[in-house]
């Protein structure tokens with residue numbers, strides 16, 4: 001484990017082999033797995049859970065209620081959120097809403113997914129296994145496994161292999177030109193979203 005001397009790490013739950021770089025701040029109650037890389041100026045709040053082998057590039061904000069599964073890539077400047085209709089808890093009109101934790105909407109990023117630079121992830125969402133969120137996307141609804149989403153609001157535009165290469169969709173299946181994996185149910189699934197969901201269940205396992 002390596003913690004840069006200027007990083008503020010207030011949790012003991014940092015896995016072996018993880019590196020936390022300059023001016024990052026990890027609050028008490030956060031958990032970070034093994035062999036992760038946490039870039040400069042990241043903020044990781046209490047309640048965040050980060051799995052093993054996760055890369056968090058510089059300047060990311062991970063708030064309470066965010067769970068990152070193993071192998072996820074989070075590009076620089078990615079912002080998570082956890083409140084669907086935020087008000088200042090110090091505003092008298094809204095303070096009652098923040099007495100408990102009902103306001104908190106949890107988000108999960110599933111194994112192997114990638115989130116591009118500057119993306120914003122709205123609260124209470126699931127980003128599926130190996131999905132890829134384009135840089136600058138504003139994600140407002142769940143992202144299907146293996147799908148590529150981009151834009152504001154983010155929309156599915158294709159699907160992607162485990163290795164990160166965009167899949168070539170042919171009749172009834174999708175093929176990766178880089179690693180050769182084949183995914184059944186590609187074009188036959190109709191929409192990209194449906195195809196991606198099919199892929200989770202039918203694709204050839206590792």
Ligand SMILES: [Zn+2]
Pocket residue numbers: 161162163164165176177178179180181
């Ligand atoms: Zn591939």
